[in-house]
Amino acid sequence: MELLKKFIEQLPQALGQSSMNYLIIVAVYLIVWKLLKKRLQNWRIQVKNRVDAKQIKSELINSLFTLTVSLVFIFVIYYLKDEGYTKIYTDINEYPKFFAYCGFFIFLIIDDTWFYWVHRLLHHPKIYKYVHKVHHNSIDVNPFTSLSFHWFETVALTSWIIPFSLFFPMYVPALGVLQIWGFLDNIKSHVGYEFFPSWWNRSVGKLMTSSTHHNMHHSKFTGNYGVHFRIWDRLLGTEFKDYEAEFDKIQAQKKGRP
Numbered sequence: 111m112e113l114l115k116k117f118i119e120q121l122p123q124a125l126g127q128s129s130m131n132y133l134i135i136v137a138v139y140l141i142v143w144k145l146l147k148k149r150l151q152n153w154r155i156q157v158k159n160r161v162d163a164k165q166i167k168s169e170l171i172n173s174l175f176t177l178t179v180s181l182v183f184i185f186v187i188y189y190l191k192d193e194g195y196t197k198i199y200t201d202i203n204e205y206p207k208f209f210a211y212c213g214f215f216i217f218l219i220i221d222d223t224w225f226y227w228v229h230r231l232l233h234h235p236k237i238y239k240y241v242h243k244v245h246h247n248s249i250d251v252n253p254f255t256s257l258s259f260h261w262f263e264t265v266a267l268t269s270w271i272i273p274f275s276l277f278f279p280m281y282v283p284a285l286g287v288l289q290i291w292g293f294l295d296n297i298k299s300h301v302g303y304e305f306f307p308s309w310w311n312r313s314v315g316k317l318m319t320s321s322t323h324h325n326m327h328h329s330k331f332t333g334n335y336g337v338h339f340r341i342w343d344r345l346l347g348t349e350f351k352d353y354e355a356e357f358d359k360i361q362a363q364k365k366g367r368p
């Protein structure tokens with residue numbers, strides 16, 4: 111009963127956050143895909159217009175499962191924290207400052223590594239059709255694809271936080287920044303347009319994935335598995351060889367050159 115009471119108390123805040131995320135996705139779709147459609151037509155990564163109403167409808171249905179599972183996941187973490195099982199904390203003085211200041215960067219690297227390996231596992235021919243196929247049903251991606259997953263994939267991709275929090279101090283604001291970063295990075299990967307500047311891959315930005323990077327994963331399927339950084343793909347030789355050429359091609363297209 112106590113647990114149920116806690117869940118109900120936290121429901122409005124969790125629902126509010128999910129609704130906010132959803133509104134941002136709808137806003138990005140309306141601005142980029144509708145309002146600026148003509149102006150940004152040379153910024154599109156996949157030129158063929160393959161997204162249709164049927165795809166968006168199924169992405170919206172999948173999103174509801176994703177958001178529901180995310181809510182349950184947040185509740186589980188709150189519960190474990192309240193019961194004192196985790197080292198998740200809000201008082202900055204509870205652990206050495208290192209954990210508060212460096213936490214986000216450590217979490218980002220772990221999240222990227224976890225994503226890469228789980229993602230590769232989800233592509234295993236024996237399990238692909240049961241879980242990850244749902245996300246890959248979208249070949250040409252759009253903002254709604256960013257929440258279109260099988261519910262189990264949502265659990266698998268975020269589950270590292272639970273065992274990790276049992277032994278590593280996790281400062282709540284650092285976790286919050288990771289959540290915001292992950293959300294924005296996910297939209298960037300699925301927006302369907304390349305907004306990074308032409309010099310991106312000739313700067314330190316080259317360490318990071320771009321919208322084109324993940325878009326190629328959807329259109330070509332067997333490479334570019336990384337989410338935040340290109341490091342694992344480069345180390346394991348799974349990055350598409352023509353990725354940078356494709357990125358430059360879109361930049362030329364943006365400047366009006368064929």
Ligand SMILES: [Zn+2]
Nearest residue numbers: 229233242327
């Ligand atoms: Zn995939």
Ligand SMILES: [Zn+2]
Nearest residue numbers: 245300324328
């Ligand atoms: Zn994707």
